[in-house]
Amino acid sequence: MDFTILGKEKQFRGHAFDVATVRAKLPNGKERAYDLVQHPDSVAIVPVDREGKIYFVSQYRIGAESELLELPAGVMEAGETPLECAKREVREEIGMAAAEMQELGGFYLAAGYANEYMTVFLATGLYEAPLAPDADEFLKVRAFPINEAYQMAQAGKLGDGKSLAALLLAEKVLF
Secondary structure, eight states, X not given: OOOEEEEEEEEEEOXXXXXXXXXXXXXXXXXXXXXXXXXXXXXXXXXXXXXXXXXXXXXXXXXXXXXXEEOOEEEOOTTOOHXXXXXXXXXXXHSEEEEEEEEEEEEESOTTTBOOEEEEEEEEEEEEOOOOOOTTOOOEEEEEEHHHHHHHHHTTOOOOHHXXXXXXXXXXHHO
């Protein structure tokens, strides 16, 4: 498919993301402008303890206007690798570090209008090693047996897309 980016122009600079207008030449030769949310890449972590429980966090999300149950996740800082970010985020969000971090894969969160790519890690060998949470995060940590976590996902009780995708990537390792 012959799809060519002709140019990008930043329209908005925000705290969490920027928005650019992207001009593209389509396969039929016509040109079109798209809005693109430019967001740093991120990670999601599936933390599993020795008892076979998966750790989640519950937090209020502006887009949902409610609390969502989610796997720990976060945005990569400048110069940080996905693995470094995952190690930091799991400590900030659930207060535990992992003896082992296994990369499971990744995905674009909303490729139709955003460029954020999320890498997923399985964290095992958990031990207490808390870091201070971000100033705007008010998290409640919850843990569920692996089977119960997957039953909740299948029953539609997890409304967070990244958590559902991360659980899908972890399924091959956990079962």
